[in-house]
Amino acid sequence: MSHDAPLTPKDVEARSRAMEVxxxxxxxxxxxxxxGRVPTLVIRKRTLTNTLYDDVNGLLRLGEGTLKRSFLNVNEAKKFMQTLLMAGIIYEALKNNEYPTIRDLYYRGKHTIKYRDLVSRKTGEENSWEEQKESDSVIRDLEVFIDMLREDMLILSKEKGKIVGNMRIKSGGDVIDLSKMGHGAYSIEPTPDLIEFLDYDAEYVLVIEKDAVFQQLHRIGYWKTNRVLLVTSAGQPDRATRRFVRRLNEELGLPVYILSDCDPYGWYIYSVFKVGSITLSYESERLATPKARFLGVMMSDIYGSPKLNKKPYLTESERSNYIIKASERDRDRADELENYKWFQTPRWKVEIEIFREKRSKLEIEALTSKGLKFLADTYLPSKIEVGDWIA
Amino acid sequence: MGEVVSVEKFKALSPSEFFYRNKEIAGFSNPARALYQTVRELVENALDATDTHYILPDVKVVIRSEGVGGSTGVVADESESYEGVLYSVQVEDNGIGLPPQHVPRAFGQLLYSSKYVLRQSRGMFGLGAKMAILYGQITTGRPAEVITSQILSKKIYYFKVSIDIASNSPIIHEYSILAKNSDWHGTTVRVYLIGDWQRSKQKIHDYVRRTAIIAPYANIYFEDPEGNILMFKRSTEEMPVPPREVKPHPYGVDVELLKRMLSDTTAETLKDFLVNEFQNVGELTALKIIEGAGLKPDLKPSELKLNEINELIKSIKATKIKAPSGRHLSFLGEKLIELGLRETLKPEFAAATTRSASVYGGHAFVVEAGIAYGGKILQSDKPILLRYANKIPLLYDESADVIYDIVDPKKFDWSRYGVPSQSPLAVLVHVCSTKVPYKGVGKEAIADVPEVEREVRIAVREVARKLKAYLSRKAKEFEEVERAVTIAKYIPDVSHSLFKLSDGGVKREVLEEKLLQLLNRRLSMFKIKSLKDVVIEVS
Structure with a gap:
């Protein structure tokens, strides 16, 4: 991984900051x-009970609960060792100007300890860790312990999110024009904080869950005609996409609209962008975009709502063609969402109520089936124009 | 002494004739049992001739096959014929030796004894060796051979002796005197008999081994007819305090014994008789007994009538008399039992307990228990039970013994003491008394006398508790070792990582040493000397 190309100042700065921490x-x-003191790691607990919804900032975060991981505690010793092992490897990678992936880190740390059981006198073998799941979990502990995300330690992961639009950025010393990507798009790099925003011409950011829909809108030049930065997370958003979207919102002040499937899973994707992931809430302070708006697809877009005095975007025959019956799991998921404070708003209650009543769901693709023109020229612009989104 | 009663009932028979006709009573019921019993009687005599007199025993036992033999002998009963293998059993000791004038009667006359004092001894009827000789001569026609020399004697005496069954008197076949030019002393007895080695082999081996357990202060050499040698070397020079003679306690006498004592006493009056011949009877108690029986204190003892004797017994039972003391009893003591178990069974743990003396009937008794666990002891679903009475191993009738019931896992919850159902466990119980309460005539099992049962139970619980303490300490220690290893094996990785994170500021070896110190400080029962003992390699 080591290379001879000179590091950008942003890179050098990130590296030395991470090393220092x-x-x-x-x-x-x-x-x-x-x-002669027992070495002990004090780490904020990553448990659900220690996960709080921060009303004021509108995001999830870890509470004050901590766990003490002492090396001399037989139940914690291995985790302690693993945490230090991982820290040492990452530190060395930073020092050597490398960009390891989490898989690299897994392999670098994986080794066998041969030992003698002093009771049975037999020799035993134990791996520092077995599966990547284990080393990934150690990385998360380390992130919480040093209060720094792995991206800040220049650890790479697979690129997933993409962006197009009227914007120029600087990455790795290169200036990239996001409006000149052809039919492709710029892959949001795993270290989004190394990106420098140069200039842009856009009024808002539209994040689309589905990559296919993103591509279609891109090809018809939706971002040009509507002055939009078009982003896709291609399913569950990765951390880089979330961080990038957050920066667009926070640093450029652009409103962010989320478009996902019309079902509890799609709504949860919106929720991850907005408040963070429930199981990884420690990331939210850096990754969440509390001001993200849910644009659709809404149940009320499909069925309309007398309560909201809203007419449906679909006719009855379209509905019967496009809607899918909700499964048991969808309904369970809806139950869960109802427990979350940020879904307990009157506006969301209407949506969830319709879902419960109709027991059906809809994919974004259904809207493109009705016609790409409908989606691009009617549905999206009018919803934004009339403010039919949920804050 | 109650056994004497049964002899008395057969007035028409001489004692020799009586035992000849009732061999099974003394344990000579078949050739296998007879061979075992012969070894046992002679070994017990040998030990009684040594440790009872503070001599560290050197006992040598040799059983040889002497070819096929049969009943040819001097006193053969024509109606019986004994077929089988002729064996000789020779037992040699370094005891006090016998005065030559007593030898013929000591070996050639049953019930040769005149004293009414009690002493805890190994011998069963006081006639064990004589029964062996009698059985030998019946089955082989051969007399026994005895070589003996007393400690300060300058001579060694040699006898060939047998018993005239009809008249219960010794027959001397050969007699010689040799000059002694060493300081050897002791007795060697050789008996010929028709036996069955194959069937008695296991029991005889067990017997010798179990004798070695309870006599760790003895050298025991044993050679069997196949040429196998068992050698038990003494592991201590400490010996139990020998038993002392003691007068009978009034609660322990019956009509027959009282009758004999009354006729044999030198006391002039009934009061003096009671005071002189019994323990714990003073003038006051004697007078109380006599008054209770409605008798006169100056009655001449030999003139008491049977109904007066009965009254006297009744009055004795009704009078409060201080319990007999156990001071005269000879027990092994915790140290010797523990040592015996350790040396012979090679366990990982052994412990013992000696209870203080208790009383049943008019007899004092002491119960001791030992426990051995692990090591070379084989796993079993039942503990190996080592029963002893007056230092004699009891091998037969195990399940009839009161001790068996107490130790049996069906009735004794070993799991409460941390002992799993399959365990390498041995339990030793020793009952010593001037009168061991045997069950039945075989004298191989102890009867369920409540007082004895209670003591045995308490003793077994005591040693079981000691084992429990050991096992839980061991389990804790194992746990700690495992905990220590779990942590220690990560020390190299932790040290290496800290070394890297400190930019090499602190040496890896120093960190390893410090972490090991920290870990060791946390351990209470065990320390890791070097990290190399635990960590073989970190790839």
Whole structure:
């Protein structure tokens, strides 16, 4: 991974910041050991019970609960070792100007410890970790412990999100014009904080869950005619996409609209963009976009709502063609969403009520089936224009 | 002494004739049992001749096959014929030796004894060796051979002796005197008999081994007819305090014994008789007994009539008399039992307990228990039970014994003491008393006398508790070792990582050493000396 190309100043700065944080956190442990104190990691708990919804900032975050991981606690010793092992590897990678992926880190740390069981006198073998699941979990602990995301430690992951639009950015020393990507799009890099925004011409950001719909809108030049930065997460959003969207919102002040499938799963994708992931709430402070707006697809778009005085976008025959029966799992998921505070608004209650009543769902693709023109020229612009979105 | 009663009932028979006709009573019911019983009687005599006199026993037992033999002998009963293999059993000891003038009667006359004092001894009827000789001469026609020399004697005496069954008197076949030019002393007895080695082999081996357990202060050499040698070397020079003679306690006498004592006493009056011949009877108690029986204190003892004797017994039972003391009893003690178990069974743990003396009837008794666990002991669903009475191993009738019921996993919840159902466990119980309450005539099982049962139960629980403490300590230690290993195996990785994170500021070896110190400080029962003991390699 090491290369001879000069690092950008942003890269060098990120590297030295991450190294500094790691060093200072772990030097404290070295001091403990040298002073004869039991080395102990104090880490905020990543449990659900320690996950709070922050009303004021509108995002999920970890509570004050911490766990003490002492090296001399037999139940914690291995995790302790793994955390230090991972920290050491990452530190070394930073030092060597490398960009490891989480898979690289898994392989770099994986080794066998041969030991003797002093009771049975038999020799045993144990791997530092077995599956990548284990080392990934250690990385998350480390992120919480040093209060820094892995992207900030220049750890790479697969690229998933894409963007097109009237915007120029600088990445790795290159200026990239996001309006000159042909039929393709710019893949949002795993270290979105190394991206520099140069200039742009857009009024809002539209994030589309489905890659296929994104491509269609791109090809008909939706972003040009509507002055939009078009983003897709291609399903569940990865961290880089979330961070990038957050930066667009926070740094450029662009409104962000989310378009997902009309079902509890699609709504949850919106929720991840907006407040963060429930199981990984520690990321939210950096990744969530609390001001993200849910544009659709709404149940009320399909059926209309007398309560909202809203007419449906689909005719009855279209509905019967496009809607899908909701499954048991969809309904369970809706139950879960109802428990979340940020879904307990009157506006969301209407949507969930219709879902319960109709027991049906709809994919965004159904709207393109009605006609790409309908989606691009009627549905999206009119919803934005009349403000038919949920904050 | 109650056994004497049964002899008395057969007045027409001489004691020799009586035992000859009732061999099974003394354990000579068949050739296998007879061979076992012969070994046993002679070994017990040998031990009684040594440890009872503070001599560290050297006992040598040799059984040899002497070819096919049959009944040809001096006193053969024509109606019986004994077919089988001729064996000789020779037992040699380094005991006090016998005065030559007593040898013929000591080996050639049954019930040769005159004292009415009690002493805990191994011998069963006081006639064990004589029964062996009698059985030998019946089955082979050969007399027994005895070589003996007393400690300060300058001579060694040699006898060939048998028993005239009809008249219960010794027949001396050969007699010689040799000059002694060493300081050897002791007795060697050789008996010829028709036996069955194959069928008694297991029991005899067990017997010798179990004798070694309870006599760790003895050298025991044993050679069997196949040439196998068992050698038990003494592991201590400490010996139990020998038993002391003691007068009978009034609660322990019956009509027959009282009758004999009354006729044999030198006391002039009934009061003096009671005071002189019994333990724990003073003038006051004696007078109380006599008054209770409605008798006069100055009655001449030999003139008491049967109904007066009965009254006297009744009065004794009704009078409060201080319980007999156990001071005269000879028990092994915790140290010796533990040592015996360790040396012979090679366990990983052994413990013992000696209870203080208790009383049943008029007899003092002491119960001791030992426990051994692990090591070379084989796993079994039942503990190996080692029963002893007056230092004699009890091998037969195990399940009839009161001890068996107490130790049996069906009735004793071993799991409460941390012992799993399949365990390498041995339990030893030793009952010593001037009168061991045997069950039945075989004298191989202890009867369920409540007082004895209670003591045995308490003793077994005591040693079981010691085992429990050991097992839980061991389990805790194992747990700690495992905990320590779990942590120690990560020390190299932790140290290496900290070394990297400190930019090499602190050496890896130093961190390893410090972490190991920290870990060791947390361990209470065990320490890791070097990380190399635990971590073989970190790839």
């Amino acid at each position: 790691l060093r200072s956190k772990f030097i404290a442990l070295v001091d403990d050991v040298m002073a």
